[in-house]
Amino acid sequence: MDEIIVIRAADPDGSIFRAVVDVLRDKKGTVTEVIPPASPVLRVGELEIHHEYRRVLMAGREVRLNHGEYAMLYCMASSPGQVFSKAQLYAAAWGEEYLHGTNSVENIIWRLRQKLEEDPKHPTYIKTVIRGGYKIGKSP
Template sequence: MPNKILIVDDDSEIRKVTGIYLENEGYDVLKAGNGKQALELIEENKIDLVILDIMMPGMNGIDVCMKIREHNMMPIIFLSAKSEDLDKIQGLASGADDYITKPFNAMELIARIKSQLRRYTRYAAATNIPKNLIEIGNLTINTDTRQVLVGDNEVRLTPKEFDILEFLARNKGIVFSIEKIYEKVWGEEFYKSDNTVMVHITKIREKIEEDPKRPIYIKTVWGVGYKI
């Protein structure tokens, strides 16, 4: 069965041309003109790789990438007209695997797609880790049973504490502001005077960290937010 690739770009001509290149290589191609449509297609189909534009109206590519990474680990290649190093760093930090600038060479794109698919296939075969388990160092999070283990010891978290820990763990290495964490976990608008997230993270650290004052799991990025 051919690999299924999703092209996400608000430019219909780029979707069309890129789709032709990929279909000529034998790939099964799906197309989305915006982030919302892309997330719906990923929910409904088994996607093997995503080619994602950054500058799109509504939900931009960075936000789409972070949303995909909450539940999916397929390779993501950004295809963007933004060529500055900072843009590339931001794109890769959001969870993407590669970054190609427009205008792009079709053969280079195909080569990078093949490389990412080979890498992901090898990784999936080697790890064989159940999707409901997130393992970071000595920390194990079971998203089905909502259990947390530090070594062999189970840690009791409140529902909101678990939701914060799971969100950060699923997006390992990505820094999230207090506002972003609050809006994601509580689903409500954040108010600047609200210290709810800070209080919850302090409590999580007290439960999972050997030394809460020197955390090894939930790190503070001063002036920005938190990350695992």
């Protein structure tokens, strides 16, 4: 008898999907850890991301973001403190390989800072990591 398995999970880097596919290929598996579902709202300081509705609030006010802005912000906010390279952020936004020499990521980070930061020239949320990329601070 065939079985149908339905899994619903936030999986920004695809690791859960790959693990499930690996288990299904072997047709065996064990549950080693069950993690309760994460909150549908990501919070970093006064930043709130309501992913189900694709809604972003900063200090209670709604912030309108385009697709690329939202995708990069969500990617970083999903793992506060983790450094994301330009290539990772580009892939998160467009699902394509990063084109070296373009400044798309820098432009989006600039726009995000204009929309989210109190002082965009001295950001407290979206930090630049020299020779690394960008991250959202754990506690701005």
